[in-house]
Amino acid sequence: MSAVCGERRKESDKGAKGGFSLAELLVVLAIVVVMAGVALPDYRQMIRAQQLKAATNDLFGAIDLTRTQAIARGRRVQLVPLDAAGRDWSGGWVVFVDRDGDRRPGFGEEVIMRYGAPAKGITVKAAFSNQQGASYLAYNSMGRSCSDTSSQAARFGTLSLVQDNQIRRIKINMLGRARLCDPARDGASCTGPDA
Numbered sequence: 001m002s003a004v005c006g007e008r009r010k011e012s013d014k015g016a017k018g019g020f021s022l023a024e025l026l027v028v029l030a031i032v033v034v035m036a037g038v039a040l041p042d043y044r045q046m047i048r049a050q051q052l053k054a055a056t057n058d059l060f061g062a063i064d065l066t067r068t069q070a071i072a073r074g075r076r077v078q079l080v081p082l083d084a085a086g087r088d089w090s091g092g093w094v095v096f097v098d099r100d101g102d103r104r105p106g107f108g109e110e111v112i113m114r115y116g117a118p119a120k121g122i123t124v125k126a127a128f129s130n131q132q133g134a135s136y137l138a139y140n141s142m143g144r145s146c147s148d149t150s151s152q153a154a155r156f157g158t159l160s161l162v163q164d165n166q167i168r169r170i171k172i173n174m175l176g177r178a179r180l181c182d183p184a185r186d187g188a189s190c191t192g193p194d195a
Contacts, residue, residue, distance in 0.1 A: 060170055077097055078097075082117075
């Protein structure tokens, strides 16, 4: 008889299913919601920091490409904002060989690379030693930054990328060498325009 009872108990154990009660599921869901609420602002801030880093690296890479192409081609190559007036870097930028001297990529001019706009909320401001006309950066065949009309006239300055309260700067010296800096970390050695 005990053998029969044991078999019935095993059969009833097989029919029982494990699971969670509604109360247990609600408690777990509440914990997940609270944790997500705490983590979400940090996650958003991390995404925005990465967007700023990507935009800064793209612009820094474009500067390096402009300089490299000027040396390789043995002629002046320019980096300019894409907007029609040639002043707003926030819409993207283009590296090209400016044959007609108008600082705008036109018909018959070789476009080396075109970069789209950085992530929404990122503004870019330029301050160069010579602010006449459109904003641009030109390199001569020696890899030095110069004006668009003279390969001998040095042109240097700062490009500032701003998103919320974060700023990253690209400083271009008189020789045309660029470096990245963060005013929060580097202090007085990283001054420039705030966008």
